[in-house]
Amino acid sequence: MQASLTVPRRILVTGGAGFLGSHLCDRLVEAGHEVLCLDNYFTGRRKNVAHLLDKPNFELMRHDVTFPLYVEVDEIYNLACPASPIHYQYDPVQTTKTSVHGAINMLGLAKRTKAKIFQASTSEVYGDPSIHPQPEEYWGNVNPIGPRSCYDEGKRCAETLFFDYHRQHGLRIKVARIFNTYGPRMHPQDGRVVSNFIVQALKGEPITIFGDGTQTRSFCYVDDLIRSFIALMASPDDVTGPINVGNPVEFSMLDLAQAVLDLTGSRSRIDFHPLPQDDPKQRRPDISRAKAILGWQPEVQLREGLARTIAYFEARLAEPADV
Ligand code: NAD
Ligand code: UDP
Numbered sequence: 001m002q003a004s005l006t007v008p009r010r011i012l013v014t015g016g017a018g019f020l021g022s023h024l025c026d027r028l029v030e031a032g033h034e035v036l037c038l039d040n041y042f043t044g045r046r047k048n049v050a051h052l053l054d055k056p057n058f059e060l061m062r063h064d065v066t067f068p069l070y071v072e073v074d075e076i077y078n079l080a081c082p083a084s085p086i087h088y089q090y091d092p093v094q095t096t097k098t099s100v101h102g103a104i105n106m107l108g109l110a111k112r113t114k115a116k117i118f119q120a121s122t123s124e125v126y127g128d129p130s131i132h133p134q135p136e137e138y139w140g141n142v143n144p145i146g147p148r149s150c151y152d153e154g155k156r157c158a159e160t161l162f163f164d165y166h167r168q169h170g171l172r173i174k175v176a177r178i179f180n181t182y183g184p185r186m187h188p189q190d191g192r193v194v195s196n197f198i199v200q201a202l203k204g205e206p207i208t209i210f211g212d213g214t215q216t217r218s219f220c221y222v223d224d225l226i227r228s229f230i231a232l233m234a235s236p237d238d239v240t241g242p243i244n245v246g247n248p249v250e251f252s253m254l255d256l257a258q259a260v261l262d263l264t265g266s267r268s269r270i271d272f273h274p275l276p277q278d279d280p281k282q283r284r285p286d287i288s289r290a291k292a293i294l295g296w297q298p299e300v301q302l303r304e305g306l307a308r309t310i311a312y313f314e315a316r317l318a319e320p321a322d323v
Helices: 019-030 046-052 092-113 149-169 193-203 222-234 253-264 288-294 302-317
Strands: 010-014 034-039 058-062 075-078 116-122 173-178 207-210 216-218 243-245 250-252 270-273
Touching (some): 010 092, 019 034, 019 222, 075 092, 092 149, 116 222, 149 173, 193 207, 222 243, 250 253
Parallel strands (some): 010 075, 034 058, 207 270
Antiparallel strands (some): 216 250
C-alpha cells in the first residue's frame, strides 16, 4: 500500500550500500520511488541491498563520489563517506576528498538537474563540545589538525559548500547533523562502540571500554533516524537545516556495556583501555528544532533497539564468510 505516495521521484542515494544508506534505500523503494543506489564499497557491501536487486524501481551502481556523475534525478541523499574512526582514519586524505570533492560533485549534479539535495552531516562538527546538549547554533570545538580532523573538517567544509550553493545558486538544500546511530547492517569490525560491544559479548570476548567508561553518547535506532531524513527532505524549501537528528537520551559507556551484557546473557568481562585522542567526553543532541519543524522524535528505546541489533549480529556472525 503506497497511500502517501503522490508522484514517484528519481532519487539518488550516495553511500547507499552502507549501514544508513541501505535502510534509506529500503524505505524509498518501498514508497515506490525510482532509486539509484551508488557506492564504491569502501565500507558498504552489496549484500546490504541484495534483497532490493530484483525490484524494478531499484538500481545499483559502483561509483566514487570524488569523480563527477552524470545522471538525471529529482532528489539526492548524499551519504557517501566512511563514518567510523577506524575506517575514516585508514586513508584520511581520501576521507577529506570524499566529503569535499564528493559534496562539490553532488552539488554540481543538483545544480544541473535542479534536484533537492540532502547532506548527511554529523555531530562531529561540534567536536569535543563545550556546550551541552548541543543546539544547532553552537559553532563547535574542533581540532583542525588531529586524527579526527579529516572527518570533522571534511564534514564542516561540506556544510559550507551546501550553504554557499544555496546562497549563490539557489539550490534547495537539507543538512542533517546526525548523532550516533546504531542498528542492523552496522559493520561488525568498524570499531564503533555498539557493534564492538555486541560482537565482543556474542563471542565471549572481553568488552573493551576506552577510558573509565563515564563518557556519554546518545544512541538513535536506525529506523527512527531514517524517518527524520525523509521528513526533512519532504519539508518546505525554506527548511535548509542544519538540523540535529538523534536520540536525546544519554548513556555512559558503562551503562551501554551493562545493557549489552544483560541482553546477550554473555559472561564477557570488562577490560579498560586508554581513551583515544580527542574523544568527546559527552554528546547529546538538542532536538528541539527537529521536533518543532519536522514533528519528529525518536520512538525506539535503547534496550529494544539493542535487542534487534543483537539478533542481526547473531545471524551475521553465523554467516560462513563476511562478504
Ligand atoms: P557506512 O560506512 O556504513 O556508509 C558509508 C557508505 O559510503 C559506504 O557504503 C561506503 O562504501 C560509501 N563510500 C565511502 N566513500 C565513498 C566514495 N568516495 N564514493 C562512493 N561511496 C563511498 O556509514 P554510515 O553509518 O551508513 O554513514 C552514512 C553517512 O552518515 C556518512 O556520511 C556518515 O558520515 C553519516 N553519519 C553517520 C552516523 C552514524 O552514527 N552512523 C553519524 C553521523 C553521521
Ligand atoms: N568506545 C569504547 N569501546 C569501544 C569502542 C568505543 O569505550 O570498543 C568508546 C569511544 O571511546 C567513545 C564512545 O565509545 O567514547 C563512542 O565511540 P564511537 O566510535 O562509537 O563513536 P564516536 O566517538 O564517534 O561518537
